[in-house]
Amino acid sequence: MDPVGTARTLAAARFPGARAAILGGSANTALRTAFSDLDIVVFLDGPPAPYRETTEHEGLPVEWFCHTVESYDELVERETASRRSPLLHMCGEGAVLLDRDGLGLRTREEARARLRAGPPPLSPVELEDRRYGLTGHLDDLAGAGDPDELVFIADRLMIAVAELVLAVRRRWRSHGKWLLRRLREADPQTTRDLLLGYRKVVCQGNPALLRQVAIGVLDDLGGRLSEGYRRAAPR
Known part of the structure; x- marks a missing residue:
């Protein structure tokens, strides 16, 4: 056709x-x-x-x-x-x-x-929100005792890292296959590491590499953010 x-x-x-x-x-x-x-x-x-x-x-x-x-x-x-x-x-x-x-x-x-x-840059507030969210996902990953929960947590963590990488590089985000395609264009190495880390979670129940990749991305942007984070409730 x-x-x-x-x-x-x-x-x-x-x-x-x-x-x-x-x-x-x-x-x-x-x-x-x-x-x-x-x-x-x-x-x-x-x-x-x-x-x-x-x-x-x-x-x-x-x-x-x-x-x-x-x-x-x-x-x-x-x-x-x-x-x-x-x-x-x-x-x-x-x-x-x-x-x-x-x-x-x-x-x-x-x-x-x-x-x-490209899309608009992240504001300082938006960057803090992303760091805070990713920190929470990392804590969930570290505390997961159920292997099935671990897979779901890893899935959300992988997507959060991918979206953050695209956002800080002012690349367009997406969903599903297009998220992967855009991340590959923006950062091939992080893409490979994320996928390998996620596969280790799914196939081996081992979150170490995925955690390492996420922490590396966070550290480049100011590190983990938890204590002291505060946002006013939306009107």
């Missing part, structure tokens, strides 16, 4: 009045698998956008992300503040399928520029 051609045909048939459409995700990349769905961002002039819908084409899921220019801008701002923007990545790394008035190409170029600029 030609993912771009298929997506273009589907978008034109389903949204003949669309201003633009962009195919994002893995479908048009070397990371594509037999199970990669078609992630298509569509720009409409108004209602029913914004909405998201999943359909199917010849057994393949098709994810439609329908937006107006205004709803796209609003969501991108919210996602950027959270340092995770699937929408920016779909548009910035995607293939333009339809472009009635230049919006598609313009959106892709602007998304690429924002991706290159």
Whole structure:
């Protein structure tokens, strides 16, 4: 299957009045698998956008992300503040399928520029929050007596370390496979050590290496944080 051609045909048939459409995700990349769905961002002039819908084409899921220019801008701002923007990545790394008035190409170029600029840096307060959370995970790891609990604690610790590494390097965070891919790009050595440490927990019940990796990341950022940490309750 030609993912771009298929997506273009589907978008034109389903949204003949669309201003633009962009195919994002893995479908048009070397990371594509037999199970990669078609992630298509569509720009409409108004209602029913914004909405998201999943359909199917010849057994393949098709994810439609329908937006107006205004709803796209609003969501991108919210996602950027959270340092995770699937929408920016779909548009910035995607293939333009339809472009009635230049919006598609313009959106892709602007998304690429924002991706290159990276997410906002961690504030001192946010960094303290991350250090405090990671310290708690390390304490849980040290105190785990149940081997099954140990696996779950290790899982959360690994993700917390990965997200912290990405945040301090002003790299975009993500979930699942994309979290791993982004961490590999940012810090291949820490990625290898984290994975090996986690595998030792799962296969051997040994948390020593995972603990060492997490402490190393913490020490580079000011070390453990527990006593003296204080935050006002949210209003």
